Amino acid sequence: MNNLFVFCEIEEGQVADVSLELLTKGRSLANQLGCKLEAVAIGYNLSEIGKQIFPYGVDTLHIVDDKRLEHYLTLPYSKILIELFKKEQPQIALLGATVIGRDLGPRVSSALKSGLTADCTSLEIGDHEDKKAGKVYKNLLYQIRPAFGGNIIATIINPDCRPQMATVREGVMKKEVFNPNHLGEVKTIDVSKLIDDNDFVVEIIERHIEKRKINLQAAPIIVAGGYGVGSKENFQWLYELAEVLGGEVGASRAAVDAGFAEHERQIGQTGTTVRPKLYIACGISGQIQHRAGMDQSSIIISINTDPKAPINSIADYTIIGSVTDIIPKMIKAYKKNTK
Amino acid sequence: MMKGLKIVVLAKQVPDTRNVGKDAMKADGTVNRAALDAIFNPEDLNALEQALTLKDKIPGTTVTILTMGPARAAEIIREGLYRGADNGYLLTDRAFAGSDTLATSYALSKAIEKIGPFDLILAGRQAIDGDTAQVGPQVAEKLNLPQITYAEEILDINGNTIIVKRRLERGVETVRGKMPLVITVTGSARECRPRHAKQTMKYKHAKTVSEIQEASEDYLQLYNSRPYLNIPELNVNDIQADVTQLGLNGSPTKVKNIENVVLQAKESKLIQNDEKEIEALMIELIKNHTIG
Incomplete structure (x- = not known):
């Protein structure tokens, strides 16, 4: 009882990376709290799903296997989680900050009247003293996230309501196998009595999922552009540099909003979180929302006309000047010194 | 012929979070929006x-704006009227101050019960001040209605059946639902039409009760003769809400701590913008196997 639960998203038989990242974080938080780590998998044909989930140190895996639940649907999925949480009384429940997690999480939290914090960038365990009420709360989940356009970092707590719920974006937490041979207990939930036709009032009539074309998270080198790049045409220089170095092109929200790059390339709190070995920030001022998505990069180079741009203070190297002037020099120098 | 919706x-x-000054936070960790x-929240x-498009297609459809906020939030109701909405309600009360998404959703759901029923409840996917995307689904849950989130376009309505295209991370999904339901619309959907000149003229003087009280005596006659210029206000009593579920007390999440973002100074090397220094940097990166 009062364990830590992670909702696992499954697409085409594969557990989503974000769920495995949450299991990794969940394992370490559960160790700190001295509680168990439990996972929930809902879908169809899940008999082998434990093989993917248990290596992350899961003690109990709840499986709901039903043809009608092959693809995510708000009403049946939320009903299942609400009932499970009512019964198991988790102290913490974590979900991916994905389209699914952000559809499901609020629905479940509303029904349970428990608090939910979206898009956390860090989760920690800590105490809280309510001086007014003269109460001390032990071992709460600190849900840490940038707020208010990223100008502040807020620590959110749910002192009285359970479960303490939080969503986290893909790529924010590290994914690490706990023990490849670890095995936990499987609990199969029979939902035939729980869900009925009314829960399928919204139905999927067509579904078209594309393979991810741009994979920023897997790119070892990212050349990212901001509003300071100036135009879509100037962005071509970034593509050229990325191609020469074997990297991928990313963009800040401002550059995406300005139409310089497509939304899939957005890096930052409201885009993808990346940690490449080299991050070249071109014309990016470096608002906290953007930095939250890239400050774990091993080496950061900032190219900016503004010597005072905030990004420079986290950059290992700063080159002052325009992108269209500097990138050609980099390409030239690289080509000259390789081959 | 379909009846109007x-x-x-x-x-x-929402505060324009791209421009946050130092005085924007209050001592309790909540936002001082007045600063x-x-x-109008973009989504x-x-x-x-999406609502106005349905109004164009289906005669007799009415579009109501509901907003919760302080007195000046009436501005966005007027903005909605200028663009083609039929009326609006301002949900305003001190008791709402400090509400988290759950308390906000409770208040909105009580207001919807009061001014409804509605066939469709539409909202932006999320607001730029919090980026939580929680209020839409939580309102749906409180009203015991189905929801379709991340909607990009309402493709078709026939009787009480509605077909909606959703934008997912890596693709699209078309779903069929039955009204009444809640739909949250994502930013990749069609942009909102601009103000309509005739509507703008018509509603230029639309005001809430509190605003009318502040207006000069000369105008009072206007509001009596043109009732559509009155923007109704709703308070806690009007929506028969339980105050223990509102404001800071009704919010399960609390702000424990707020930190202003301070840049961590890291040893940063300045490279001159000349061929020699840039080449030296590239050679260094090749040598330490960062690139190459």
Whole structure:
């Protein structure tokens, strides 16, 4: 009882990376709290799903296997989680900050009247003293996230309501196998009595999922552009540099909003979180929302006309000047010194 | 011929978070919205456009704007009227101050019960001040209605069946639902139409009761003779809400701590913008196997 639960998203038989990242974080938080780590998998044909989930140190895996639940649907999925949480009384429940997690999480939290914090960038365990009420709360989940356009970092707590719920974006937490041979207990939930036709009032009539074309998270080198790049045409220089170095092109929200790059390339709190070995920030001022998505990069180079741009203070190297002037020099120098 | 729909659009006035000054935070960790420029939350405008498109297609459809906020949030109701909405309600009470998403959703759901029923409840996917995307689904849950989130376009309505295209991370999904339901609209949806000149003239003087009280005596006659210029206000009593579920007390999440973002100084090397120094940097990166 009062364990830590992670909702696992499954697409085409594969557990989503974000769920495995949450299991990794969940394992370490559960160790700190001295509680168990439990996972929930809902879908169809899940008999082998434990093989993917248990290596992350899961003690109990709840499986709901039903043809009608092959693809995510708000009403049946939320009903299942609400009932499970009512019964198991988790102290913490974590979900991916994905389209699914952000559809499901609020629905479940509303029904349970428990608090939910979206898009956390860090989760920690800590105490809280309510001086007014003269109460001390032990071992709460600190849900840490940038707020208010990223100008502040807020620590959110749910002192009285359970479960303490939080969503986290893909790529924010590290994914690490706990023990490849670890095995936990499987609990199969029979939902035939729980869900009925009314829960399928919204139905999927067509579904078209594309393979991810741009994979920023897997790119070892990212050349990212901001509003300071100036135009879509100037962005071509970034593509050229990325191609020469074997990297991928990313963009800040401002550059995406300005139409310089497509939304899939957005890096930052409201885009993808990346940690490449080299991050070249071109014309990016470096608002906290953007930095939250890239400050774990091993080496950061900032190219900016503004010597005072905030990004420079986290950059290992700063080159002052325009992108269209500097990138050609980099390409030239690289080509000259390789081959 | 289909009968007209009753649509409510949940809209929020948000601080323009791109311009946050030092005085924007209050001591209790909540936001001092008064210190910032206030704008119509962008995705709520996308939702309004979906509603107005339905109004164009289905005669007799009415579009209502519902917003919760301080007195000045009436500005976005007027903005909605200028663009083609039929009426609006301002949900305002001190008891709402400090509400988290759950308490906000409770208040909105009580207001919807009061001014409804509606066939469709539309809202932006999320607001730019919090980026939580929680209020839409939580309102749906409180009203015991189905929800379709991340909607990009309402493709078709026939009787009480509605077909909606959703934008997922890596693709699209078309779903069929039955009204009444809640739909949240994502920013990739069609942009909202601009103000309509005739509507803008018509509603230029639309005001809430509190605003009318502040207006000069000369205008009072105007509001008596043209009732459509009155923007109704709703308070806690009007929506028969339980105050223990509102404001800071009704919010399960609390702000424990707020930190202003301080840049961590890291040893940063300045490279001159000349061929020699840039080449030296590239050689260094090749040598330490960062590139190459």
